[in-house]
Amino acid sequence: MVHGEAWTIKEFFVYPNEYIYWSIQIVMYPFMTGLVAGAFVLSSLYHVFGVKQLKDIARFSLVFSLALLPVAMLPLLLHLQQPMRGINVMMTPHFTSAIAAFGIVFSTYGMIVASEIWFVYRQFIVETVMELRAKPQRRAVESLQLALYSMLSLGAMDLSPEAMHKDERAIGILAGIGIPVACFLHGYAGFIFGSVKANALWMTPLMPVIFICSAIVSGIALCIATYIITMEIRKLIFNRKRKSNPRLPSIEELKSAEIQVVTITVKYLVMFLVLAITLELLDLIFRSYTAVKSWDILRSVIYERDFFKIFVLQYGLGDLVPFIIFLMPRLTIRRALVGSLLVLMGVFMMRWNVVIGGQAFSASFSGFMDYKLPIWPTSVELYKEGLFGALTVIITPFVLFYLVTRVLPVFGIKDSH
Amino acid sequence: MMNRREFCKNAMIMAGGIMIPLTALEVFNPSRLHAEKDGKGKVRWVFLVDLHKCVGCGFCVKACKIENDVDWDANVTRTWVERYVVTKGMPGEEPKTYIDSPKGCRDGFITQKIDQASMGLKDIKPEQISKAFFVPKLCNHCENPPCVQVCPVGATYQTQEGVVLVDRTWCIGCGYCVMGCPYGVRYFHPELHVAEKCTLCYHRLCRGMKTACVDACPFGARRVGNIRDPEDPVTKIITTEQVNVLKEEFGTKPQVFYLGYSMEVK
Numbered sequence: 001m002v003h004g005e006a007w008t009i010k011e012f013f014v015y016p017n018e019y020i021y022w023s024i025q026i027v028m029y030p031f032m033t034g035l036v037a038g039a040f041v042l043s044s045l046y047h048v049f050g051v052k053q054l055k056d057i058a059r060f061s062l063v064f065s066l067a068l069l070p071v072a073m074l075p076l077l078l079h080l081q082q083p084m085r086g087i088n089v090m091m092t093p094h095f096t097s098a099i100a101a102f103g104i105v106f107s108t109y110g111m112i113v114a115s116e117i118w119f120v121y122r123q124f125i126v127e128t129v130m131e132l133r134a135k136p137q138r139r140a141v142e143s144l145q146l147a148l149y150s151m152l153s154l155g156a157m158d159l160s161p162e163a164m165h166k167d168e169r170a171i172g173i174l175a176g177i178g179i180p181v182a183c184f185l186h187g188y189a190g191f192i193f194g195s196v197k198a199n200a201l202w203m204t205p206l207m208p209v210i211f212i213c214s215a216i217v218s219g220i221a222l223c224i225a226t227y228i229i230t231m232e233i234r235k236l237i238f239n240r241k242r243k244s245n246p247r248l249p250s251i252e253e254l255k256s257a258e259i260q261v262v263t264i265t266v267k268y269l270v271m272f273l274v275l276a277i278t279l280e281l282l283d284l285i286f287r288s289y290t291a292v293k294s295w296d297i298l299r300s301v302i303y304e305r306d307f308f309k310i311f312v313l314q315y316g317l318g319d320l321v322p323f324i325i326f327l328m329p330r331l332t333i334r335r336a337l338v339g340s341l342l343v344l345m346g347v348f349m350m351r352w353n354v355v356i357g358g359q360a361f362s363a364s365f366s367g368f369m370d371y372k373l374p375i376w377p378t379s380v381e382l383y384k385e386g387l388f389g390a391l392t393v394i395i396t397p398f399v400l401f402y403l404v405t406r407v408l409p410v411f412g413i414k415d416s417h
Numbered sequence: 418m419m420n421r422r423e424f425c426k427n428a429m430i431m432a433g434g435i436m437i438p439l440t441a442l443e444v445f446n447p448s449r450l451h452a453e454k455d456g457k458g459k460v461r462w463v464f465l466v467d468l469h470k471c472v473g474c475g476f477c478v479k480a481c482k483i484e485n486d487v488d489w490d491a492n493v494t495r496t497w498v499e500r501y502v503v504t505k506g507m508p509g510e511e512p513k514t515y516i517d518s519p520k521g522c523r524d525g526f527i528t529q530k531i532d533q534a535s536m537g538l539k540d541i542k543p544e545q546i547s548k549a550f551f552v553p554k555l556c557n558h559c560e561n562p563p564c565v566q567v568c569p570v571g572a573t574y575q576t577q578e579g580v581v582l583v584d585r586t587w588c589i590g591c592g593y594c595v596m597g598c599p600y601g602v603r604y605f606h607p608e609l610h611v612a613e614k615c616t617l618c619y620h621r622l623c624r625g626m627k628t629a630c631v632d633a634c635p636f637g638a639r640r641v642g643n644i645r646d647p648e649d650p651v652t653k654i655i656t657t658e659q660v661n662v663l664k665e666e667f668g669t670k671p672q673v674f675y676l677g678y679s680m681e682v683k
Contacts, residue, residue, distance in 0.1 A: 001491075001607070002491050002492055002493050002604065002605065002607050003604075003605035003607070003610070004605070005492060009534075009535050010534035010535060011533070011534050011535050011536055012516075012533050012534060012536060013499075013515075013516035013517060013518075013533075013534070013683075014534060015497075015518075015554075015600075015601030016492065016493065016494050016497045016518055016520075016521040016601075017493050017494065017601050017602060017603065017604040018601045019604070021592040021595050021596065021605070022592060022596060076591075079591070079592075080589050080590050080591055081588075081589070081590020081591075081592070081605055081610040081611065082588065082589045082590040082610060082611065085570075085587070085588070085589040085590075086589055088570040088572075088587060088589050089569050089570055089589065091570075092570050092571055092587070093569065093570070094568055094569055094570055094571035096565075096566045096567075097566065097567045097568055097569040097593065098567065098569075098593075099567070099569035099591060099593055100569040100570070102569070192593075195567075196567075196596055196597055197563060197597075197599070197667055197668075198563060198596065198597050198598055198599035198667065199596060293666075362601075363599055363600070363601050364516070364601070364683035365683060366514070366516050366683055367534065370535075
């Protein structure tokens with residue numbers, strides 16, 4: 001069977017070779033890179049602009065950004081017909097192609113995140129090493145920990161005030177460089193679509209900007225949601241532990257700290273949400289007003305065939321409802337959670353409507369293609385480009401986040417940052 | 418004894434020092450210098466389709482599938498023929514254009530009903546038809562090929578004679594070229610899983626032969642020629658008669674020319 005045939009249903013006249021070649025994994029790719037970029041921007045709000053209230057979530061979102069990073073590449077590898085040759089992009093980059101710079105942009109960004117995390121955690125790492133070294137008798141696990149942390153410290157054991165001050169400056173600079181690079185990483189994903197002149201829905205110079213705004217929105221939303229869920233779990237654990245150790249913070253203390261962080265983060269979320277919606281609507285209005293050749297078919301896709309996905313799921317449930325939820329007075333944790341989950345769904349639908357919607361019509365403008373998401377994987381291809389492949393991509397960052405926080409805990413660290 | 422800082426410093430200087438002479442290999446690329454010195458080559462293949470002559474028999478599609486080992490039953494094809502049926506404007510009904518290309522016209526058009534894909538077959542009465550014609554399609558071997566531009570690894574390239582080809586050993590299968598082509602001529606090879614397209618029978622042209630589809634066409638609707646040769650009959654037609662190209666607005670400068678082009682052609 002030809003690639004794409006399993007999930008494409010053609011209507012009227014479609015060129016014989018046309019199928020939905022870019023399917024669910026290409027929806028996942030901008031969604032995941034968006035989360036990476038957004039999480040990083042959120043952490044930078046504290047490190048660069050000194051938004052003190054975000055201190056708690058800044059460390060959290062920085063580590064989350066690291067956990068998401070490898071996963072931004074995963075959908076691309078799952079999508080490639082020749083995944084083993086993926087490295088060719090780095091070996092022989094053909095720079096007229098928007099994809100060619102991916103390796104460079106991605107690794108630059110990866111290095112920035114990794115080094116920023118190193119600076120943020122240096123004090124913790126060194127202290128752990130000292131503590132473990134001081135122990136006269138070490139268990140096997142502790143010896144292993146010592147080896148790991150010694151390696152992570154890279155031999156920089158200086159914890160003097162001057163050294164710590166230098167660390168802080170380095171963090172500020174890295175976070176500062178990181179913001180444009182994160183925006184570039186994602187704006188660049190938008191450029192990959194926006195520059196395809198053969199696709200009437202994709203081709204717009206607004207695409208990179210729209211992608212950046214929705215990326216930040218989704219990244220912040222994910223951080224809020226994960227933060228709230230992690231805090232709930234912590235409350236449960238503390239409740240149990242407090243019986244033996246009454247010095248731990250009480251549930252009320254945790255709660256008040258949590259709602260403060262969430263309220264201020266939501267403010268930034270709403271700000272970027274407004275920007276994202278404005279740009280998306282501008283694009284839509286501009287298209288309908290200029291009504292060039294492709295508008296006839298685009299109109300039937302946007303207002304008829306994809307109406308539910310665009311206006312109900314994306315704009316309605318994904319933008320409008322959370323907007324109301326967030327702006328209503330006396331925000332509660334539960335409402336913030338529901339709102340951010342809806343925002344995440346809305347941004348996912350936006351990616352879906354761009355990627356799949358852009359292939360919902362034939363380049364002949366005389367026919368349509370319908371996408372049927374493969375559910376049960378009966379072959380490797382149907383796994384990769386189906387529901388389970390997408391779920392793999394969604395679950396992996398959480399597993400990675402869990403693993404990373406075993407080494408670099410995000411809560412309960414006392415430091416100057 | 419060298420300390421760490423000095424080691425890093427020296428390593429960077431050395432790496433830089435090695436890189437500079439290596440870049441000369443790129444600056445003085447011999448084949449590139451040769452190409453630039455000679456200017457444009459003597460051959461630029463172009464294709465000419467005479468829409469007045471095509472009857473939609475599908476021999477070209479068959480010949481292409483056999484010559485280029487394109488899977489016979491796979492629903493992809495390097496070249497295909499479209500059928501256009503334009504109906505008369507009836508009271509209360511606008512004139513409409515129906516298009517189809519069942520199996521890429523591999524078996525010709527064996528029924529008068531129009532294939533509407535999942536919408537079934539559309540029966541149009543002969544008296545309702547105002548005009549009908551066939552349009553063969555193939556890769557346009559554009560002068561400014563978007564597929565070559567977007568390939569992230571340079572696996573798609575243009576030969577000196579203007580033919581756009583794919584390196585099957587280097588293609589990563591990202592599909593960007595497939596999405597970048599406004600004409601829908603590209604697809605994934607069902608077995609090799611790399612981008613696949615019309616090669617203008619480059620292997621035949623290089624041996625002085627014509628493409629398989631040109632040889633197979635019983636009516637002379639398809640012709641291939643060298644636009645740089647003023648004596649070439651194809652060049653003469655293109656330069657002296659009213660020809661058109663597909664989707665000129667994309668700026669791809671397509672090199673497949675159509676005689677008898679109609680505005681309904683997509």
